[in-house]
Amino acid sequence: MTNPVIAEVTRGGIVESRHRGAFAVVDHTGHVVAAEGAIAAAVFPRSAVKAFQCLAMVNSGAADRFGLTPEEIALCCASHNGEPDHVRVARSILKKAGNGEDLYECGAHWPSAEQTRFDLIREGHQYQQVHNNCSGKHAGMLALARQLGVDPHGYSTREHPVQQLIARTMGEICDVGLDAQPWGIDGCSVPTWAMPLKNMALGFACLSDPAFDAGRRIIEAVQAHPFMVAGTNDFDTLLMTEVPRVFVKTGAEGVYCGCIPHARLGIALKIDDGASRASEVAMASVLAGLDVWTEKERETLQRFRHHELTNWRKFEVGEVRGLSL
């Protein structure tokens, strides 16, 4: 099955590049409300399912025991830009659960926020693991290890009780046995299990069930602190700031998940070629096409469906746009 083109890039009025992909919009019963492409094929969810990894921690009682705030829970779901506020909150989570930065197993990279990166370079500092976009998630995993009373060392490996509990939690909410699924190692060294888009979407529909306290707590934490989940000028942060009733989370290689709690719908999307520029506008297109918004929300979503491409002199040369299917 060849997935349809769901986003494209123009230049000089013609289409220069095309992005194929698939998406599923599913309700909490598993009914597929809207879909295109191969939604039963297994794809790696990557960082788009950090909310499920966080769910294992919240369900365990760790968030209550260590008194994690909504801001801190939001950072546990984040692919953040490594800005000072992200680093501050990650350190707070570590401290509350009695963990040190030396326990991190996420690896280190430069903060993606340019200003923060330049400040570090100018001051002669090196990046640290706490700057890793996943440092909040890993702080949550370390808190989970403490709650489980196990040695935190090796918490990132597939065999560790932390990852085993996450796999069970994710498998249950998405209704898929992850033990039998292909798995790989993510950028931050934890396992990522492949599953169909329709199952990811089901998981997000279930997460947003109003009767599910832990799910509501996570979604409301992110919606209250959209800066924490990404950062300055980031698509997730901008979209949730302007459309507060939506929850969205990007993942590497063109994966995008989200939910619409008031409509009890979950969404999962994957761009075949892995491009984030395409997954962002395609997610906005999928959202805009659903009949669950106020007029103002829909107008805002339409705006997120495309953005200008400018060149080095700020000339408008084309656009990136999500397609209506």
Next chain:
Amino acid sequence: MTNPVIAEVTRGGIVESRHRGAFAVVDHTGHVVAAEGAIAAAVFPRSAVKAFQCLAMVNSGAADRFGLTPEEIALCCASHNGEPDHVRVARSILKKAGNGEDLYECGAHWPSAEQTRFDLIREGHQYQQVHNNCSGKHAGMLALARQLGVDPHGYSTREHPVQQLIARTMGEICDVGLDAQPWGIDGCSVPTWAMPLKNMALGFACLSDPAFDAGRRIIEAVQAHPFMVAGTNDFDTLLMTEVPRVFVKTGAEGVYCGCIPHARLGIALKIDDGASRASEVAMASVLAGLDVWTEKERETLQRFRHHELTNWRKFEVGEVRGLSL
């Protein structure tokens, strides 16, 4: 027509992302030696045809009049990393032709070479137009303006005699009337005319005709100075360093062109979605599949067909690979 998958990205042993595309290998008579996908569809060649933009300058006599060295001619064909040697050579071209950096119309961006970028940031400098990856090409265009005896201001616009001469030169060698083709504005503000891959490939086959002095001069300049055309750790530079009989040049949005002078073959390739990670390994695959190499060259090309994907802790997590078709 749906182009085939010509490169893919794996994780944990399964394919995570797929890149579709088309390519044409053409001889100097226009005969298609090998091809996949829509090679008659017009695509923007972007920076992959800088050699043709340089050809207009060399043909005009500007290279001789201003005494441009092979190193300088190579930089005119470059998408360089903005490293100190690139900046030095760009300034030399400008100076020889009596032009100043204030005439540049390419726009400015940070050098893509990390070390150079960090040095600028640490020293409190801002990036300049001479750091633009196209600053060599633009220095060549300014030299062409001087040779033509026209006002260099506005040399980047479609109507200027410099761009008009480039369009004629490119149209002739590729056997396509560019006036009737769609055009757009490139990242560095000059026009880019869309044309079929088979015509781009024909152009490169003709450029490498041993009887064509200007073409040979350009190709040999780049082959003698592969660092100039890209830079440290760049695919073009590495490939031409290890396989000196090939000429390759990348372009934005997944375009890749090249030629094999000893076989009089030209090559043009475009990844549908615009990904460079795919165009690189796909180009290596196309080259490796041709029956024109020594055993050692073929082994080297096979090595360039794939590279490991590692995560932040340098774990091998998958690979990017060009496919054999």
